[in-house]
Each structure stands twice: as structure tokens, then as C-alpha cells.
Amino acid sequence: MSKVAIIGVGQSSFVRGYPGSIRELAFEAYTEAMNDAELSNEQIGATIVCSAPEYDKQRSPAGVIAEYCGLNPQPTFYTESLCCSSTTGLRLAHAMVSGGMHESVMVLGFQKMSEITSAESQERMGRGADIQWESPFGTMMPAYYAMFAQGYLSQYGASEEDLALIRVKAATYGQLNERAVYRKPVELAQCLSADPVASPLKVFDCCANADGSSCIIVAGEDKVKQWGIKQPVWIKGIGSASAPVNLALRESFSSFAAATEAGRQAYAMAGIGPRDIDVAEVHDCFTIAEMLAYEDLGFAPRGGGPELIRAKQTYKDGSIPVNVDGGLLSKGHPIGATGGSQIRTIVLQLRGKAGDIQVKNPEFGLVHNMGGVGIYGNVVILGS
Amino acid sequence: MSGHKKPEADRRFARFGTVSFTATSKVNDFIDYLEDGQVCGTKCRTCGAVFFPPRAQCFKCRDQAAIEWFQVSGSGKLATFSELKYAPTGFGGDLPYAIAVLDMGEYKLFGRIGYVPLDEVRVGMELVPQAHQLPDGQIIYVFNRP
Ligand SMILES: [Zn+2]
Numbered sequence: 463m464s465k466v467a468i469i470g471v472g473q474s475s476f477v478r479g480y481p482g483s484i485r486e487l488a489f490e491a492y493t494e495a496m497n498d499a500e501l502s503n504e505q506i507g508a509t510i511v512c513s514a515p516e517y518d519k520q521r522s523p524a525g526v527i528a529e530y531c532g533l534n535p536q537p538t539f540y541t542e543s544l545c546c547s548s549t550t551g552l553r554l555a556h557a558m559v560s561g562g563m564h565e566s567v568m569v570l571g572f573q574k575m576s577e578i579t580s581a582e583s584q585e586r587m588g589r590g591a592d593i594q595w596e597s598p599f600g601t602m603m604p605a606y607y608a609m610f611a612q613g614y615l616s617q618y619g620a621s622e623e624d625l626a627l628i629r630v631k632a633a634t635y636g637q638l639n640e641r642a643v644y645r646k647p648v649e650l651a652q653c654l655s656a657d658p659v660a661s662p663l664k665v666f667d668c669c670a671n672a673d674g675s676s677c678i679i680v681a682g683e684d685k686v687k688q689w690g691i692k693q694p695v696w697i698k699g700i701g702s703a704s705a706p707v708n709l710a711l712r713e714s715f716s717s718f719a720a721a722t723e724a725g726r727q728a729y730a731m732a733g734i735g736p737r738d739i740d741v742a743e744v745h746d747c748f749t750i751a752e753m754l755a756y757e758d759l760g761f762a763p764r765g766g767g768p769e770l771i772r773a774k775q776t777y778k779d780g781s782i783p784v785n786v787d788g789g790l791l792s793k794g795h796p797i798g799a800t801g802g803s804q805i806r807t808i809v810l811q812l813r814g815k816a817g818d819i820q821v822k823n824p825e826f827g828l829v830h831n832m833g834g835v836g837i838y839g840n841v842v843i844l845g846s
Numbered sequence: 847m848s849g850h851k852k853p854e855a856d857r858r859f860a861r862f863g864t865v866s867f868t869a870t871s872k873v874n875d876f877i878d879y880l881e882d883g884q885v886c887g888t889k890c891r892t893c894g895a896v897f898f899p900p901r902a903q904c905f906k907c908r909d910q911a912a913i914e915w916f917q918v919s920g921s922g923k924l925a926t927f928s929e930l931k932y933a934p935t936g937f938g939g940d941l942p943y944a945i946a947v948l949d950m951g952e953y954k955l956f957g958r959i960g961y962v963p964l965d966e967v968r969v970g971m972e973l974v975p976q977a978h979q980l981p982d983g984q985i986i987y988v989f990n991r992p
Contacts, residue, residue, distance in 0.1 A: 581935070584934055584935045585934065585935040585936075587934045587935075588865070588933075588934025588935060588936070588937065589867060589934075592899075592956075593867035593868060594859075594867070594868040594871065594899070595899040595956060596956050597863070597865075597867050598862050598863020598864065598865060598866050598867065598986065599863060599864075599945050599956070599957055599958045599986065600863075600864055600865075600930065600933050600934060600936075600937035600940055600943060600945065600958070601934070601945055602930065602932065602933070602934055604932075605928045605930050605945055606928075608928035609926040609927065609928045609945070609946075609947065610926070611928075612926045612927060612928055612969060613925065613926035613969065616926070616969035616970070657931070658929075658931050659931055659932060660928045660929065660930050660931065660932075661928055661929040661931075661944075662928075663928075708899065708956055709926075709947050709954075709956050710898060710899060710947060710953070710954040710955055710956040711954070712947075712954075715925055715926040715947070
């Protein structure tokens with residue numbers, strides 16, 4: 463397999479109620495990534511558009527967005543794996559470039575969650591998983607993650623306070639991120655006394671919905687040289703896995719098998735281990751999700767996640783900084799754009815251009831992006 | 847065109863749950879068993895695979911003809927649960943309620959906590975799955991104390 467680099471990254475602000483259409487939202491990330499890579503449209507070989515279709519009114523959005531960005535006649539298509547759609551797009555882009563089908567590919571993720579009414583969203587929420595065997599009992603995304611929180615806390619004797627510490631960290635950095643939807647500080651006591659959503663998760667354990675877009679451009683080694691790309695960031699490892707949708711078919715309620723397996727693949731391909739990672743972005747749609755990620759990725763042993771956050775080891779100056787851009791808990795979670803936003807953060811870190819949240823001389827960065835309640839898992843390792 | 851009548855659809859599965867999102871399935875007999883008070887899974891006679899939720903097609907040996915029903919019996923251990931404070935459309939009248947996974951050993955069930963007071967529910971407690979008729983004619987199964 464030939465080497466593949468990320469040569470351009472872009473992201474819109476993540477906001478509540480974007481005052482424009484989906485094509486205009488997607489254009490914001492597109493234009494930033496194109497300016498970043500200093501490319502013209504003729505240099506893009508294909509576009510992969512990523513979102514979660516339950517929020518889209520537009521059918522088959524790839525065509526509309528490619529047209530609006532001036533990316534005809536190159537091929538464009540759509541990919542979806544819920545909340546990790548855009549890292550699935552990146553996996554496809556990697557395969558197309560390393561396999562020689564295209565010299566460069568754009569991965570354009572977006573979600574305008576405010577496109578549908580809250581009543582429509584309330585109705586779709588109940589159909590988030592197995593509609594034949596789970597939804598008839600009255601299920602919701604927070605309750606599924608809450609079941610993993612309950613399983614984890616029961617198994618390891620961890621506390622709701624351990625989960626709240628993750629939100630406090632997220633808010634510490636969310637305040638610094640101009641593109642985050644939630645930028646206020648959050649105190650521990652505030653988290654613990656917040657209204658319950660689905661036990662044991664409370665309001666501050668959950669990320670907010672947001673509208674947003676992200677754009678990642680990849681290219682092969684030849685083009686990186688030919689186009690004079692100044693700071694390419696290389697894809698060193700890329701892993702992907704799936705797990706049963708229905709929780710009745712899961713082995714564990716204190717880990718995600720798809721994340722663990724995707725991580726194993728990514729580390730093996732990169733030829734490194736968890737200790738070599740200098741900065742990470744993990745999928746923290748709920749506080750418990752970040753806790754499980756610490757252990758699924760090997761940053762902590764099983765049951766050792768609480769100790770990691772209590773000792774502030776995942777803060778910017780800790781042994782393994784995690785989500786120092788505020789994470790989804792602060793940034794918001796525009797489903798199809800989320801993975802691309804995580805990739806962008808790590809690319810900026812590896813270029814040394816992350817500003818206030820820059821960690822010291824990172825060599826390897828990791829992105830962990832999950833779809834559904836651990837149904838789909840993608841792990842990407844990047845290196846400068 | 848032709849005088850053929852469209853075969854009448856078997857919509858028994860539309861009765862499953864407070865709100866059902868599936869009307870027709872190859873395992874519609876599940877609803878009849880539930881009506882008789884039995885929670886049932888399926889077993890493949892060819893390779894011995896046991897399925898819950900039940901299925902009529904075996905992915906292990908790809909046999910579709912040799913599936914038979916079995917009754918879920920005995921108690922299981924509560925693997926995890928969550929009590930909801932908000933509900934999706936159509937479930938608001940059920941609040942507060944808890945969804946849960948019951949581990950029967952050979953297989954697990956995703957369902958709902960029944961008559962156990964929610965402040966007494968603990969991971970690891972012993973519960974039994976039971977058929978449960980709803981007032982409007984819908985039917986589910988819930989987990990109760992043995
Ligand atoms: Zn079989």
C-alpha cells in the first residue's frame with residue numbers, strides 16, 4: 463500500500479440553528495480545506511460526502527453538494543455509518559488513493575440537525591437502533607449509553623463523579639475553542655446536581671446537538687511532492703470494526719468491542735502502541751464514552767480509566783492529552799461532520815498549529831470515532 | 847389486469863411493544879407464543895445454534911428450513927439497565943420506565959423492567975422474563991422478580 467497524507471483540513475463553526483442550507487454549510491468546510499491545501503477543484507479526484515440521512519431532507523446529498531462546490535464532473539458518492547460517517551469516508555478515501563484509483567480525494571462531512579423539527583427528531587430518536595427488537599420497548603440514544611455507564615460503574619466500582627470529571631475537563635478546553643457550541647465553564651458540583659436524563663447519566667454527561675461541517679483532503683505521496691505540500695500529515699494506521707446492534711448480542715457492557723478491535727488494527731498497521739500516542743481525540747458523545755475509550759485504546763488498563771482522569775493525565779499537560787479541543791461535549795456533535803472535525807484537530811496538533819491547546823512536539827496523534835452505541839468503530843493514527 | 851387478489855398480509859408483529867415499527871416478520875409466531883404467556887427464542891435443528899432475539903434464518907449454517915421454537919425458562923441475571931426521564935414519541939405515557947438486558951447464560955434478552963420498584967433495581971439481581979399485555983392490546987415481555 464502506498465503512503466497517503468492529509469493535505470488539507472477545514473471545519474465550520476459548530477452552532478445551534480445554522481442560518482443557511484446544507485450546501486452552504488458544507489461549503490464552509492470545503493473552502494477552508496481547499497485554501498489550507500492551496501488546491502484548485504481540478505486537483506480533486508473524487509468527493510465522498512458523509513452525513514446521517516435521518517436528519518436530511520435532501521435525498522442523495524452528494525450530488526447537490528458536489529455541484530455547489532464545483533466538483534463536477536469528478537465522481538461523488540455518499541457514505542453513512544451514523545456518528546462516524548466521516549472517518550468511514552476517510553477509510554474509503556485512503557483505500558482509493560493507496561490503491562491508485564484516484565490521486566486525491568475529498569471527504570466532506572456535514573449535518574444540519576436543525577433541518578428537522580424537534581418533534582421529528584423525537585420520533586427518529588426512538589428508531590436509533592434495532593427497530594424490530596429494541597425500539598418497541600421505548601429506547602433512546604442517551605439510555606443506551608447510560609446502560610454502558612451502569613455496566614461500567616457496577617463492574618469497576620467507579621462513581622458518577624468520575625464521569626463528571628470528564629465533562630469538567632471538556633469544558634476547560636471548550637472555553638478556548640471559538641468553533642464550539644458550548645463555551646461556558648462547568649463545575650463538578652453542577653454536573654452532579656444536574657437533572658437526570660437516563661440513569662446514571664445527567665444533563666452534563668451528554669453532548670449537545672449542533673449544525674456543522676468538516677472537510678479532509680487526502681493525496682498520495684507523489685502528489686504531495688509534485689504539489690509542494692508544506693506540512694503533510696501521514697495516515698500511519700487506520701482500523702475499522704463493527705459490533706452487533708442489539709445489546710442482547712453484546713458480550714460486555716463496560717467496553718466497546720468495535721473500538722478495541724479498530725484500535726488493535728490501527729496500532730498494528732502503524733507499528734506503534736498506546737504509549738507512543740502524544741495526543742488523542744476520542745468520541746465523547748457522553749462522558750462514559752470517553753471513559754471507555756481510555757481503556758479500549760489502551761491508555762489505561764481495564765478499570766483504570768477513573769484513575770487517569772482523577773490524576774488529570776488526559777489534560778493538556780498530562781501523559782496522554784485527550785479531547786483538548788473541548789471534545790464533542792463542548793464542540794457539539796453534528797453527526798456527519800464529527801469525525802472530520804476530530805481529524806482536523808489532530809492534524810493541527812501535528813503541524814504545531816493548534817494555538818492555545820497545542821501539546822508539546824507531538825509525533826503521533828490518534829482519532830477514535832464511533833457510530834451508534836459502539837456499532838461502528840474507526841481508529842486513525844496520524845504522524846507528522 | 848389479472849383477477850389475482852393480493853395475499854392478505856400477516857401483520858401480527860405490529861402488536862409488539864408500546865409502539866411497533868415492524869409489522870411483518872418471518873418470526874411472527876413470536877407474538878402468538880407471547881399471547882399464550884411464553885417468551886420464545888429459536889434454535890437451528892441443523893447446527894444447534896440458539897437465537898434470541900428469535901430468527902428464522904441461521905447465519906451459521908445458512909439453513910432456513912430447520913428452525914424450531916423453544917421457551918425461555920428460568921431466571922437470568924440483570925446485566926445492565928437505565929431508567930429514562932425522557933421518552934421518544936409514543937412512549938411518554940410509560941414514563942418513568944427502565945430498559946434492561948437480562949443475561950440468561952446461553953443468550954441475553956433486551957427488554958423492560960416490570961413490577962420491580964426502580965430504586966430496588968440492581969445489576970446482578972435475579973429476574974425472570976414474562977409476557978405482558980398492555981391495555982390497548984399491544985404485547986411485550988418484561989423482567990420481574992421470580
Ligand atoms: Zn444452523
